[in-house]
Amino acid sequence: MNNRSLFPGITLIVLGVIFLLPNFTSLRWHELWPLFVIAPGLWFFAMFARDRKQYGLLLPATVVTVTGALLLYCTMAGWGAMTDLWPLFLIAPGAGFLLMYRFGSKETGLLIPGLVLLVLGVFFLIGGGLEEYFWPVILIGVGILILLRRKTPGEPPPGSTTTPPPHAA
Numbered sequence: 001m002n003n004r005s006l007f008p009g010i011t012l013i014v015l016g017v018i019f020l021l022p023n024f025t026s027l028r029w030h031e032l033w034p035l036f037v038i039a040p041g042l043w044f045f046a047m048f049a050r051d052r053k054q055y056g057l058l059l060p061a062t063v064v065t066v067t068g069a070l071l072l073y074c075t076m077a078g079w080g081a082m083t084d085l086w087p088l089f090l091i092a093p094g095a096g097f098l099l100m101y102r103f104g105s106k107e108t109g110l111l112i113p114g115l116v117l118l119v120l121g122v123f124f125l126i127g128g129g130l131e132e133y134f135w136p137v138i139l140i141g142v143g144i145l146i147l148l149r150r151k152t153p154g155e156p157p158p159g160s161t162t163t164p165p166p167h168a169a
Helices: 004-024 035-050 055-077 079-085 087-105 106-128 131-147
Strands: none
Touching: 004 087, 004 131, 035 055, 055 079, 055 087, 087 106, 087 131
């Protein structure tokens, strides 16, 4: 069995299970529709796992999966939860940029928006009592930055150029 025949088969099985759930649980269709938002996000993650060079998939994977999870939560807990959880719309792309930075080309152009969106999202998510949480969150963000910029074994330090060894005569 090749990988091309896996996708349609798995897709049909998952759709069948989703459509059967209301018959066997207290869940109803108006609560399950966010699963169709989450599924493409998980698919993007799976495609990245299959080919690690496609790190550009991590941003839409993160945004779509987190958004779908938030929608699923709100359909079950009530849409009033969105008044407190809307900062996840900032955190999701921030996390996506950081994942692209971590697994991709280590470009500062990915790191800066990732950290800005993540810090802003956490800042707004915390809301009240901000003075107690602001500096610890900043410290955590800087710690994450340091860990992400850490040199991996065999990798030259950032900004250094490597020259090939001289040829022996």
